[in-house]
Amino acid sequence: MSKNALPLVISAPEPRTLELIFTPPQLARFRKKYRIVETTPEMVAGLPSDILAEARYIVGQPPISSETLETLKVLRCIFNVETNLVNNMPYDTLFQRGIHVVTTGLVFAEPVAELGLAMALNLARDIVDADLAFRQGKELWGGDGNATARLLSGAEVGIIGFGDLGRALNRLLTGFRTRTRVFDPWLPPSILIDNGVEPASLDKV
Template identity: 30%
Template sequence: MIPGKGFGEAWKKIMGEYGDDVLVGDWEADWEKLQYRRLEVEKRGPEIEVVPDQIIESGKDAEILAGLFVPVSSKVLEAMPKLKVVGVSRAGLENVNVTEATKRGVLVFNVQGRNAHAVSDFAVGMMLAECRNIARAHYAIKNGTWRKTFSNSATVPELTGRNVGIIGFGYIGRLVAQKLSGFNMNRLVFDPYASEEDVKEAGCTKVDLETLLKESDFITLHARLTEANKNMIGEKEIALMKETAYIVNTGRAGLVDQVALAAALKANKISGAALDVFTTEPIPEDSEFLKLDNVTLTTHIAGTTADALGNSPSLLLEDISKLLKDNKPRFIVNPEVLENEEFKKWLEEVRA
């Protein structure tokens, strides 16, 4: 999704003063294989993958490793004994064994918010596409039908004055709230890590999950997937939603029980759903979602814009450069490594 040459060009532009001994490659050049492999790593972690050939052949002297989806497992760290910095140009850390990196004194960077505008734009678009039947009408016309009747025809809503429940109030959730303010929506927030003051400052109302589910006309998910919140929206939670409500997931498929959601849509217990993420991608041919007329499906493209992808290697290397220049980096994941004696010695030598 970001060819290796993108990182090479960003290095030359931003980090060239630290040398041009840079090896550039692609973890997986086949697009279809990339989609499968990266999803498996996101679900099961980096340890399922073998060490890339380039790292086996040339990684023993490398001090910095930068990429997008490349799995940084304990095996990779073992093959790169001089490694001091790992950077991934994405917010997710599913492809990095951060615990092992920390033990070995390797500082980890990610890039938070690189696709936040892309995803937040898309989430708003998915709300409109699903509740206003935009994709279904387009499909009908392309297939020779002038369709005017849909499963929600009696209750097609406008956004103005409706309640939207935002689950997860990080950068993306906040941008969604900001953008929906233009529709004059009442914005409810569930996020145990966000303070009531911060939520209120953004013009939103902090509520518990049950209140959000009961009162929202639209629910949009922007939380990180953890073991604690896996399937946080299941049969019991969906049963609390209004029959006229819609759920939008551009975050992680694992936040929602897929079987329970499909069953609820089939029984018209909620009006509709819009999904950009799935537990298996591409979506299986026998998926229940493919049989439903009240769901909008897209191919995990919410965060994929030229701006978001193209800029992210530079954002990553600019932040690493701040560390090396003794400025204040924004995206350090495991700051305790800064106190590691061997790391401190290496950093002093680089800064000298």
């Protein structure tokens, strides 16, 4: 198969790079199976019309106006590699045309959930401030050093949103036997209950 016969991919993954996204073997496979046009997010709309008309996939989250989308005649999927779905493209029109917008949220969920748990433990036990006081020779001991401390174990916890990150955090919290309430207006209560959390209003959370 000639290079021009391969499915065309517009690659504009800033702030990431293809080398960061793919392992070397997978990147080599990607380059072998697709015709890749590399550019910056700001330059996507200005690509030649024949490139836009042939583009099957976009890697990245470049700004796409309704006018630009009209020229993307055979676009099937946008691979958002930054995860945050910024309001820079007409999502309603994309969905109406059956064009998928997928993210890498699941990749980041567990690392970010662990970071969130670490921050929660720090707030509950005042770890950073206690360490700083110790280094300055101002540490407090016994009850004085734990006057504002609280246990995460058995605590009441609220989570706003129960997507990839919320679910990953909930899995980490199971070891702490927390009572976890979740507000997510997009999910039915049955899904929350199946995941061992209590559906709740935003005010309650």
